[in-house]
Amino acid sequence: MNATVRDVARKARVSAMTVSRVINGSASVRPETKRRVERAIAELDYVPNSVARGLMSSKTGTLGLIVPDIANPFFTMIVRGAETVARRAGYRLLLCNSENDLAFEREYVEEMISHRVEGLLIAPVGDKSKANLLPLIRREFPFVIIDRSIAGFDSDLVQADSVGGAKKLVSHLISIGHRRIAMITQPGDVSTGRDRSQGYREALEAAGIAIDPAIVIETPTADRDGGYRVMKQVLALDNRPTAVFAINNLTALGAIQVIREAGMVVPDDMGLACFDDVEHLAVLSPFLTVMNQPTETFGTVASMLLLDRIGGRVGDWPRRVILQADLIVRVSCGAKLQTPRHRSGPPDVHTQREAD
Amino acid sequence: MNATVRDVARKARVSAMTVSRVINGSASVRPETKRRVERAIAELDYVPNSVARGLMSSKTGTLGLIVPDIANPFFTMIVRGAETVARRAGYRLLLCNSENDLAFEREYVEEMISHRVEGLLIAPVGDKSKANLLPLIRREFPFVIIDRSIAGFDSDLVQADSVGGAKKLVSHLISIGHRRIAMITQPGDVSTGRDRSQGYREALEAAGIAIDPAIVIETPTADRDGGYRVMKQVLALDNRPTAVFAINNLTALGAIQVIREAGMVVPDDMGLACFDDVEHLAVLSPFLTVMNQPTETFGTVASMLLLDRIGGRVGDWPRRVILQADLIVRVSCGAKLQTPRHRSGPPDVHTQREAD
DNA sequence: GGCAGATCTGATAGCGATAACACCGCCTTC
């Protein structure tokens, strides 16, 4: 069904090699021969088979990308960033949703090796992903880890300063009067959970506030459902906190649902702050106080690191890129904003960025 | 660097063919031989090369997916749906962002053919994409079109009932008292723009309202920026409309920005309704009246159609799946909701004001 | 015991593209 170099060669009355040379411009071909070949290509509607090419050259022109969930806006932006850079470099992305499942992740890593992608971008499930990544190390397979570091594992990595960011965010909550602050966090084997919890503790300690383990609650899944469940527990506590620090935007949304269902108002009855802004949402309803991570940049930088590694343009040592997150103070935390409600000028109408 | 069947064969003291048989279980192998081979595979950390396999069998285990922009929540959900179904069937997705650019689209189609994906899912740029898709037809390449149909082009297709949906939405605006309704639309060579404009006209005609071309304004890009620009024009009109029908969620967000910057309030000063809900956003701020399309289902159904076609389980005739969109009435259109808006405690302060 | 048939295994030949080399003219160059 599909024409091959040989078909083109026959039609143009040359050898397959000459056709290849015309396609790749890899050597000079007599203008008239070239024309004949080009005509044959057009007539046969010939498209080179990059699978065959990939077999010869072990260059498949593809990169693998494994994320827990593309539909999570956080990862969506990472995908977009990664895709943009990859495309410019002539690469396509093979997309995998690990669904935060270690077994899936393992399979995908193996499948990416099998597909002979030239490199792998991965936002791992957690510390236990280490075992899944060892095959990559063994093969000296180029890969870059995104967002979550893995304890005791050195590799190229792009992430945000979760400890610092959490500390800043919680310190802000403290600065506007909150003393009893709950945290919705993730199990300690996910670096973002671990780091943000640490930032939380550091902020409290710095303010001389005792840490109450009863109001630091873990959710196995950092999504809306998880936030919802944990917030239910928080509201059931005897000694209710006045504010909640949610590990990410989705858990915060779940928490808001619970708070509203309980007939309470954010921030009057309960302050709220979290990691990760939600694009678009900020336009319609500039409400959540967040630590905004440069998610798209995670993707672009990770791709760039990966391409460098594929191209052999870097040494063996792992490169860790730590990007800064921005504190965006809006109303959910209970801060009094100086700006009027309907100031003009896009994009973040009701947003005040901290000026430090 | 990577072990091959031959390496495994040598180590297990069998032929490459036998190794292949063990891997694929394609023929019976003596248990003891099998064990030797499996040990060799484990020791060499052998992973079969699916590129080579793909060359032999022309089965690459990949599908192509071309969308204008993964970061657009509408397409994100399509990607997720498509990925889920593809994965269950043992396929990976090769992701392409066409950026609504016909030239990019053309390249991507060719590249997908070159990569020998087994089928292609594509949300086309518009009617002009026809030329880009002809190579697929010529090769009888399996593909499914998503969201936007192409004038004069028959193929497998999944989309929503844009005409009916728009009619329903605009009729709703009329039913709650709006008589002068502007529309932010897309050029007529994109089916969603064409169809929704038609629904808009049908609704007006049914209500005996004359159509004023001056308040049906096109934006070349149906994104926030496009909505922003068009809404500026709308507000500059002498005879301002009382409501706006935006072709999708992003243009609606852009429109809201303009309205707010003008010191106006939705829906009191300007009603607003659009196609496409925004996940998460509805939780935080149930504000926008929308026609909600089952986006994830677009992806899953399209994948299913494609897999059927690849598997040769269907005839030649094209299948068109039209999914229903749901009208979700919230406050932005200006409808008086029966349930008190702040029944379980007010949502965030800003939407609260808009609801007054 | 011997033969048909089943079971197991190997050799060979591609899938489609291209690297490496060989070759043929023809032009320089001394």
Next chain:
DNA sequence: GAAGGCGGTGTTATCGCTATCAGATCTGCC
């Protein structure tokens, strides 16, 4: 005029895997 160079082209072998066929070994059965 022989040696060398170079542009243009073809031949061969190979990437890693597997379809196909053929050979080897074993089994059951008369």
